[in-house]
Amino acid sequence: MQNDYIHLILADDDEDDRLFFTDAFSELKMNTRVNTFNDGVELMNYLNKEDALMPNVLFLDLNMPKKTGIECLIEIKANTKMSGIAIVIYSTSASEEDIEKTFVLGANIYIKKPGDFKKLKKVLSEVVSINWQYHTNSLNKDNFLLRL
């Protein structure tokens, strides 16, 4: 982390969700830089570029056209250049099946998109301020899903 800001990337096909996400961080004033991508293909194209700036935390929506969040997750974990990125699953559903699958594939935390903007801000600020080193070491299925 050579930069003095936190680099965040969100891949989500939903325009509203991207808006909420950027709004939340602009209101949070946490010295972050946010990039968004409209789907998995765009995201992977960016990440695969030679001079791509790797994010500190990557937020992945699961249900995206062209390339789903799960597919992105698998690609990223298979690539040594990217496998160190902290990955947050950012999804509408919190089905047992999705949680189980992404946990096994190596995601770091799972957020269910809240229906309240205040709660959204709270959960995003919590995720960004996590001590990833510590969190990753003590990661287990119980604290994988972030509950508010």
Add this chain to the structure above:
Amino acid sequence: MRTKNLFKSVLFLRIVLLFGLFIILLIGGFTYQHISNLTDSTKIVISTYDVNVELEHINSYLSDAESGHRKYTLTKDALYLVPYIDARENINNSILKLKKLTIENAIQQKNLAVLNNLIDKLFTNFSKTDVLVKNDEINTESFKSRLFEEKIILDSIRRQVKEITDLENKLLDDRQKDYQSDLRFTPLFFYLILLVTLVIIIIAFSKINTNLIKIKAQNDQLLIFKESTNQSEIIGKHGNWVWHIDSNIFTYSDNLYRLLGEEPQSFEANFDNFLKFVHPEDVDRLSKELDNMIEVEELPFVSYRIVQKDGTIKHLKAYAKAFYSTDGQKRLLGITSNITDEIENFLELEERNLELERNNKELSAFNYAASHDLQEPLRKIQTFVSRLEEKEADKFSDSGHQYLERIKSASARMRALIDDLLQFSRTNKPDKEFVIADLNELFENAKQDVAITILEKKAQIKSDNLPKAKVIAFQMQQLFLNLLSNSLKYSKKETYPVINMNYSKVKATDEPHLLKATKDQYHKITFTDNGIGFDQKYAEKIFDLFNRLHNKQEYSGTGIGLSICKKIIENHKGFIFAKGEINAGSVFTIYLPFS
């Protein structure tokens, strides 16, 4: 059992007959001996008479000789010498005969030898006298002494003859006594034989007669049994066959032919003829199974197909068991049953099941997708409303604020509905994992989920100690949660909620609720609250999906919570009942099978 008795009686009969034959033979032997004794006695009597007669002859010949000789002495006429010479010859013959007759008696032989000597002496004396007569020395002393000697010899002869006769008579007497006693016993033996034979015949006859009666009764029964077997074979669509393994002979029942679509007994019962009907794909397997039958005493069911002459395919099932006849012959008794209907029904049922399963899966997928996809726009509405409230609130009029509140509560309600529906569809999913879980722990977890409400409402929850049970853990926790939140939600506004959870282990027969119970013992858990209760007439309706007893403004509820409870309990093969009294509270009773 009966055949055994019959077998015994046959054996008995054989023993009686053998014993009887032995006795008859024995008595016959005795009788033969007696009769031959009798014949012997008769022979001996006859021989005694013959001896006596011969002796008489000798006496008379002697008299003839003596008188002839005397006449010759007086007349010197040679004519008178003829009887004298004949007598000599006759006597010799008689002596020979006597010797033959008494050959077995040494004493008589001796006596006869003495007699013979005396007679020889007599005739020597006669010859000497003759010489004197020729010389005319008749009145001489020597002539007189000759005559005297002749008299002495004759006396001795007569004594000897008498002695022989006496001895012979004495023997005759003894023999006659034996003969008499033999004669006395003979009829008795005959009578005895007759009697014993008669007894044996009577015993055998009565035995045969009772056996015949028994056999007749058994035959009647067999006839009835055979007829009823025929009937039951027709009704039950099965036939039977017997394989006499040692002689390789088969017998097929009439209905077995009918199963093959043939007239009863229309072809020779053997395995090759039967195989002609078996479906080509099943022939090898069936032949193998039949070989197996010889080795194994009892076989599992064998299923195979047959093709009738008209082309109809039938499914048959066979079962065979070895048994041994009373003479130790091994036989295989088989039942072959027509299971075509069962198979067809089974296939149809299986297809329907598959269809149902597909439908269920589709429905569940639809339910899940619907609830899931509905969440997304709703979440956005809620987020935008919260944005609006935060950023633009000061630009609204009073009614604007009110509308905002209405949108918020309507979307909150929709969120609750979707969540519950999702929950409901999850309880419907077939992948249920039963594990041994501590119900106390699940109950505590459920309590944690409503901890805030408990605090807010100052609710009091008293609970018994729960056991461990084999359950779908997350569902049981959901059940506890739903029941708790139900009681908290429908509490009276003016009093603090009191919820009692009680536990007991019960027998199904002791619980009037459990008429349809399939297990003997159940865990009974009751939730009693002091809430607003409900009218008992809705006791069953409250478990229906989307069924609500109160309007939305009064009590927030989706009408799904208790349906989920019911679903969960059904998943556990348990029962749930509700009992309510308006303004007094409600009681929910759940029964879980005790395993």
